[in-house]
Amino acid sequence: QKKLSSEQLYVTIDENPTCTTRELSKFFNVSRHMAICKEMKRFDKVSKTGKWIPHGKWELLEINEQQCVTCCVSLCSHKLQAPILGGILTDSDEKWILYNNIKCKRQWLCRGSCQFLNREVDCTRKNSFVCMVRFKGNCLL
Incomplete structure (x- = not known):
């Protein structure tokens, strides 16, 4: 298990913002992807999609x-x-x-x-x- 470098993680996310936490944990050789999640929260980063789908889309007026x-x-x-x-x-x-x-x-x-x-x-x-x-x-x- 390797200690996670916050600076390297921040640079990696800036280069490729579509990486998942599991991909990042494999890349940085971190045993738990939750460590990545905690760092992302510390950076004030959130995971968003480019397409918004409302809840209850089948319930039409x-x-x-x-x-x-x-x-x-x-x-x-x-x-x-x-x-x-x-x-x-x-x-x-x-x-x-x-x-x-x-x-x-x-x-x-x-x-x-x-x-x-x-x-x-x-x-x-x-x-x-x-x-x-x-x-x-x-x-x-």
């Missing part, structure tokens, strides 16, 4: 549900006119919609800071399909 219905009806009616909408597949009572799932790595930033560096490098893009099966009458909710 009635007005939000109506907006979803309006958008889906609009997209389905323009499907033949716009080739980009070919990613929407309709099958019986299910709608399959292609969406881009962007997952961003966490970064160590100073508390209160919202600046994210190298977003295009740190974000990976993965195409996925989502199935929406919530119906009310003939409308998708």
Whole structure:
């Protein structure tokens, strides 16, 4: 076990803010990653992601549900006119919609800071399909 150098840790985090505490503990040969967490807290650094996802995203208000219905009806009616909408597949009572799932790595930033560096490098893009099966009458909710 090696004693953790605060200065080296600070320099490493400045060079690569996307390192996890476990990666840093392996790099500095520290047996417990919690030692890294304590040092980060001492530096007033917090781990943040570049994408904010609200809690309860599936709990929509009635007005939000109506907006979803309006958008889906609009997209389905323009499907033949716009080739980009070919990613929407309709099958019986299910709608399959292609969406881009962007997952961003966490970064160590100073508390209160919202600046994210190298977003295009740190974000990976993965195409996925989502199935929406919530119906009310003939409308998708």
